[in-house]
Every structure is written in C-alpha cells, then in structure tokens.
Amino acid sequence: MLYDCDTGIDDAMTLLYLASLVRAGEAELVGVGTVHGNIDPLTGALNTLRVLEAAGLKAGEQGVPVAIGAARPMAQDVHYALDWHGTDGLGDTHLPDPAGRPVAEPAAAQIVRLAREAPGELTLLATGPLTNLGAALLLDDELPSLIREVVVMGGAFEHPGNITTHAEANIWHDPEAADLVFAADWPVVLVPLDATHPTAVHDDWLDRLAAHDTPVARFAANILEFYADAYTPTLRRRGAVIHDALAAMLVVEPELGEYAHRPVRVELRGELTRGTTVWDARSLPAEDTRRPVKIAVGGDVPGFQERLLASLLSF
Ligand code: BDR
C-alpha cells in the first residue's frame, strides 16, 4: 500500500494504525506521500516521519520512503486547517525533529514509479486533497491500469459538508484533482462523511486510550485531546471523528463497510457548491458513463472503534 496524506491528526492516527499492521505482518507500507491540506506538505512529511518513528518503524531514506508532494491545488489558492490540527499539524504537541529525512523524489513521481515496479499490485490510500494522485494521472496515462485499487477519504452525499454546506475538506481543497481521480478508469472506493461521522469516538473510548501508559498511547491521547476540543461544537459533545483511519481499515477489512455503487462527479463551477461530490442515484439506465465508484455509506461502527483502539494499545 502507498499512503498519500496531509498529516494532520487523523492522518497521524492512521499512520499509527498502519504501523501496527506492518509490525504484525498484516500490511505492507511501501511509501508515503504528503500533500497540502491540513498543513503544508513539508511539515506533513516531517510529521509523518515523527509518527512512523514513534511507532517503531524506520522511515525516510533508510526505511519507509516519505515523499513531499504538491504544495498547492491545481486551480485555486491553498488553505490549511490549523484550527482543527494545530499550528504544527499534530495538535501543538511540537514533537522533536525526526531522525529520518524525506526522500528527494516528488510524491507524484513516487506513485508512478511504485505502480510501474509492481503492476496491478499497488493500493493507493489517499486521505488528503487528491493533488498528488491527479498529478500522477497526468504524468502517466497508463497509471489506472497499473493500480489495484484507490481508496479515498473524502466527499459528502447526504451528510452536510464540513467546509461549506455541501463540500467536504479533501475534495474542496482541490476539486479539479478530485474530479480527475473519479473520472479515471480505475477501481475507486470512496469513504465520505456519511460513513465517517457515525464512527465518532467519545469520552469512554478516549478514556480507555488515556488509561494506557505507553509512549504511543500517550501521543495518540495528546493529539486527540486537541482534536476533540476542536470537534466539540460540531458534535455537540466531546468527541472526535477519526475519518482517515476508517478509510485505511476498509482497505484491509472491506467487509466492515456497506457500500453503494454510483458514478461520482465533482462540482467545479457552482457559486455555493464548488467542491461538492455529486453521485448519480437515478434508476437505470445510468446516463453517466463514468465507472461507478464504490461508496461507503455505513458499516460496523463498534468493529471500527474497537479495532482502532486495539491497534493503538498494541505498541
Ligand atoms: C478530512 O479533512 C481533513 O481535515 C482530515 O484529515 C480528513 O482527511 C475530513 O474531511
């Protein structure tokens, strides 16, 4: 698996989850790319190195390669989400510099190279804006045929948006790139707010994590403390939606999700709706010729919460 992210608190939780799978021999992480979004991609890459190292993995030039990707969207200004993730992207925990360094290869080139090295085997997990994936599609028009599956956290259908009334952050940050990804002829699984919001964790779950006195559990509890403060007004009670980890879990345990299959387009022009994901839910015959996207619409919420907690307590 190659993980493309904007590290970010829930991206960091996802790195911990993936690291626990790697340590258990249940997944392979062949590379990470970072992109603008929650934070700039250099800070995101350093955060990624910090988190992977905290989880006991070698990262950087001597381990899991961490590549820096696009610093801005394809056709609009860049925005960060520091209110949600802290000025350092990790809840203002200001961890020391990592031992490893980001690799020199740009994130989009890394996607293409790793896909070409193992045709049909690579899964792309993307939990930030889709600029690196869009750029990789533009670099190599055979890329869709080389990728096993693309799993994206992003979008909102019946659930309200979290940036505008209809638009979700990862899509809103780069609508053009997202639309390239949904238009390409490759298998896409989309994990929107409709699926992630019901998985919010609250005090009971957070207290169980905080009660575990290991460095990884303490780090996770600290960054979630910041995130839960940011989420409290939205959820109307203390809690946190760890969106990105759900997408990662559906890569390895797809049976935890429930899905609809629909073509997806991104609104690129609407004055109120730019960055909104639109699915074609009309009955057959479908007029949209795009390949249907497998969209998570629900799933096993306790199964997700318990597995994520167990992975964090496994270090
Ligand atoms: C997404 O936006 C980011 O802030 C989170 O990391 C997640 O990927 C949720 O809309």
Ligand code: CA
């Ligand atoms: Ca993210």
